[in-house]
Structures are given as C-alpha cells and as structure tokens.
Amino acid sequence: MRPLLLTLLLLCPTTFAATLTLELPDGKHDFSTEQLLANPKAQDIDVPADVSYNRTMRYRAVPLAALLQSVNPGDHLQAVALDGFAAELPAAPLLEEKGARAWLAIEEPDKPWPKLGEGKPSAGPFYLVWTDPKAAGVGPEQWPFQVAIIRYLKPLAERFPALLPAKNAPESAQKGFAQFQKNCLACHRLNGAGDSQFGPDLNLPHNPTEYFAAGYLKQYIRDPQSLRHWPEARMKGFPADVISDRELDEILAYLKHMAGRKVKAGS
CATH class of the missing domain: 3.90.420.10 (Oxidoreductase, molybdopterin-binding domain)
Incomplete structure (x- = not known):
C-alpha cells in the first residue's frame, strides 16, 4: 500500500x-x-x-x-x-x-x-x-x-535540484523545463527526482531522445498508440491544442539537454 x-x-x-x-x-x-x-x-x-x-x-x-x-x-x-x-x-x-x-x-x-x-x-x-x-x-x-x-x-527547484537545466542552458531548454513541469512531471521522474509513482524515469538509465529515431518521439508524444499499440497503455496523447508545436520542441530541447546531465537525485 x-x-x-x-x-x-x-x-x-x-x-x-x-x-x-x-x-x-x-x-x-x-x-x-x-x-x-x-x-x-x-x-x-x-x-x-x-x-x-x-x-x-x-x-x-x-x-x-x-x-x-x-x-x-x-x-x-x-x-x-x-x-x-x-x-x-x-x-x-x-x-x-x-x-x-x-x-x-x-x-x-x-x-x-x-x-x-x-x-x-x-x-x-x-x-x-x-x-x-x-x-x-x-x-x-x-x-x-x-x-x-x-x-x-516548496517549489520544485528547491525540492529536486536534479531536475534543473544548467544555468547556461539554451533558452529553449529553460522554457522546456517549465513545460515539463506542467505536462510531464505528474507521471514521470527525471534523474530519479520527482514524487510521481506512475510512469518511468525519463533520464535514467536512458533519455528518450537517445533511443527514439528522429521525428518518432514527437509522434509518440502526440499519439502513443500510433507507434506502439498497447490496450493497457496509460499515457494519453498530447494534441496541438494541449501542447503546441513550439512547446513540444521546448520539451524535447529540455530532454535532450538533460541527457547530458544524468545524475541520481540527492547526489
């Protein structure tokens, strides 16, 4: 329990x-x-x-x-x-x-x-x-x-510093961190950081930007069942009226940036 x-x-x-x-x-x-x-x-x-x-x-x-x-x-x-x-x-x-x-x-x-x-x-x-x-x-x-x-x-940045992009990260990655908090963190952890017990970690052991072929990660986020039909899947898609193309690009920029910042929470 x-x-x-x-x-x-x-x-x-x-x-x-x-x-x-x-x-x-x-x-x-x-x-x-x-x-x-x-x-x-x-x-x-x-x-x-x-x-x-x-x-x-x-x-x-x-x-x-x-x-x-x-x-x-x-x-x-x-x-x-x-x-x-x-x-x-x-x-x-x-x-x-x-x-x-x-x-x-x-x-x-x-x-x-x-x-x-x-x-x-x-x-x-x-x-x-x-x-x-x-x-x-x-x-x-x-x-x-x-x-x-x-x-x-307390705010996320104080509770989970392992989620933070580098101070010199591109603006797109900084904005992507805000979008990640709003749309992804409810289900996923990253670098072991976060409170959700729902979905897998998005940086450990591997970041999705490391194993999805170009273009397929966007498609997966938009419509997971279009790539991998799984009746028991719990992730719903994020259409453009929920996450715009610009916001989706920012999320991917954050994930790609964090792929180079793998660290266990608390370390």
Whole structure:
C-alpha cells in the first residue's frame, strides 16, 4: 500500500464514504465525503469536454479556493492520486474566482460516476475539474482524478535540484523545463527526482531522445498508440491544442539537454 493512498471506508454494500486530506500551511485537515457535500459553497456545475470522460459532465463540487484559505498565490501545491499520479500545481490558478476556475468534484454515494473504462474505476471519489480552462491554458495534467491528498510544498527547484537545466542552458531548454513541469512531471521522474509513482524515469538509465529515431518521439508524444499499440497503455496523447508545436520542441530541447546531465537525485 502506498503511504499516500486514500482510505475508503465502506459503510454498506451500496454506499461509501471517502476522506480527502489537505496538508496546508495552517496544518492538516481531513474532510469526509459528507462534510464536503455539506459545504455551504457546494453546488452543481456543468463541465463541457471533461478531460477524463470526453463529454459534458455534471458534478456536485466545491470551489477549490474555498478549501485553500491558508494558501497564497505564490505557493506551490501537489495533488496526489490513488495510483501515484502527482500533479504539480501552482497555487495562483487554483485560487482564481473568475475565468478559469478550479473545483473539487465530489462523487456522491448514491450517484456514482461512470467508470473510466472497462475494468477501471470512476474518476472519484474526488476529482479536480475546471470551468473555462482555456482562459488560463489549463492542460490535462492539471485535472487529477481519484485525488487522495492535496498538499503544500516548496517549489520544485528547491525540492529536486536534479531536475534543473544548467544555468547556461539554451533558452529553449529553460522554457522546456517549465513545460515539463506542467505536462510531464505528474507521471514521470527525471534523474530519479520527482514524487510521481506512475510512469518511468525519463533520464535514467536512458533519455528518450537517445533511443527514439528522429521525428518518432514527437509522434509518440502526440499519439502513443500510433507507434506502439498497447490496450493497457496509460499515457494519453498530447494534441496541438494541449501542447503546441513550439512547446513540444521546448520539451524535447529540455530532454535532450538533460541527457547530458544524468545524475541520481540527492547526489
């Protein structure tokens, strides 16, 4: 069992309750499903083009800002899911009350959400969703589902110096590091650094820029199944409306740069 996993408390065969843990500057807080549904700011919201379900979904949800009152816009948060997915989240967008707005969707015991696929669970019991995400360029990695913990952490550069490009790295690699944090670090580690338990390390023992033939790495990121059909694969593609061609080139520039900076985290 992973130490960060959410504890599901079975109340009867047809209902359940779950607990969300918040580790914030003002301390640790645990909220049950019932407590969150009873929050005075809870309301029904419609989410068009939901990232996980690829259709409009209706949720009972609480504005995430209402749960993060001790958090400042300059802070850094991390949402950890049951499967080890660890989304790195700058606090500022999560605290916005206009434009792109973050919500904690709560799966109601008597209204279970659809399964994410055959043999898979739903996105519940807690799911970070957005209304008007395009207003702030919110990407799919900022929609963590099956959330167990949301916690305040120091910035990535302080926690994991092994992720940093060299000070004299090309501008494209520096920008690529920012894109890597936003789009890749939720699933992958690099140089052993990162909190995710979801996907493989992208620099140890080998960097993908070292073993993918020219052009194929871009194709793989855009549509993994187009190169290697694997029904159980968990990586979704990143179309151009999620990561632009320029941003994808920046990610590849960062990875190529880091292939020359292999180092185990903490060394």
